[in-house]
Amino acid sequence: MLGLPKGEVFLIPWTNKWEKEFIVEKERMQNKIGKYIVAVHHIGSTAIKNLSAKPIIDIAVELKDFEDGDKCRTPLEELGYSYKGTRVLPDRHYFTKGDPRTHQIHMYQSGNRYLLEQLFFRDYLRENETARNQYEKLKQELISASQGNKHKYAQDKTDFVKAILNRKNI
Template identity: 30%
Template sequence: MKGSQGVNVEKYGAGSIVVSDYDPKWPTLFAQERTRIKNALGSFALAIEHMGSTAVPGLPSKPIIDLLVGVPSLEEAKERCIEPIEVLGYICVPEYASWIPGELFFRKGPPGPWTHHVHLMEPSHPRWEALLVFRHYLRTHPDAARAYADIKRALAASSKDNIEAYRTGKNVFVEETTAKARAWRADAGDQ
């Protein structure tokens, strides 16, 4: 769909964006899906991490389980992983490469609301470290997690069904917090 500026406006697919209270079932849902993906990809899956807001206890989130899957080669993954992941009910979304270069992106669930996302990339990709350090920082810094929750709820209300506006609205907080997380990790390593 084209927005007022003639650019594509990505819709959420399930009506308005909803940020739900934390659900203690999210880690179990991740663990179940992790097992399914590991079984499908075997040793080609080097690591499978729970990322995103559902990976932070107590943090409100869109109820979508994000899985970060590390593979030794993204090019080889394009040949080896798409079909086995699609057999699990996922849809590969290659057009997301312009938004998230260096990874394969999949989503699962009824056509909106999605229930799961898979982000498949090489662990050497800079985004891998950024996603995990951000998650760890929010897990260990409740004030930052609360601030993020407030931003997410405000953006969900103002963005309606424009998921691109929702994501973009979080960028400054995510970038600043990731920088703080890296500094915090470096300081902790020096002690």
């Protein structure tokens, strides 16, 4: 299953279909905006094997120049993305796709702190089974406690994420 209806928050077990979906989408993006891209990364929980996740593929696009994000808007809209601007989340161009939402693009300047944090957190959980299991348990508990409030769910994960990020000086 892929897609999270607006206003809902739930988790489903990890599936290798998410990685396949990312690869397809990455190729489509590279064909449209490749000249602006340094790299395309699969981020978020769908990028971490054996971790339950909201069924949305999170994609980090690393740009040569942050201003190139404006040039990517029309080509990505041709792929079904909606541009949400640079004020929704810090230091990034943000795009969503689908109704229900199936994909999100976080477009960063190469070397951006938030990009580096995303990659470090993903890689840490990929390599550390104990931390991955703790995060899984926390997410399951927060889903119940948040009663579908996606903002509360996201905020309540913050302390865990910060504790992992503090293990490496980014």
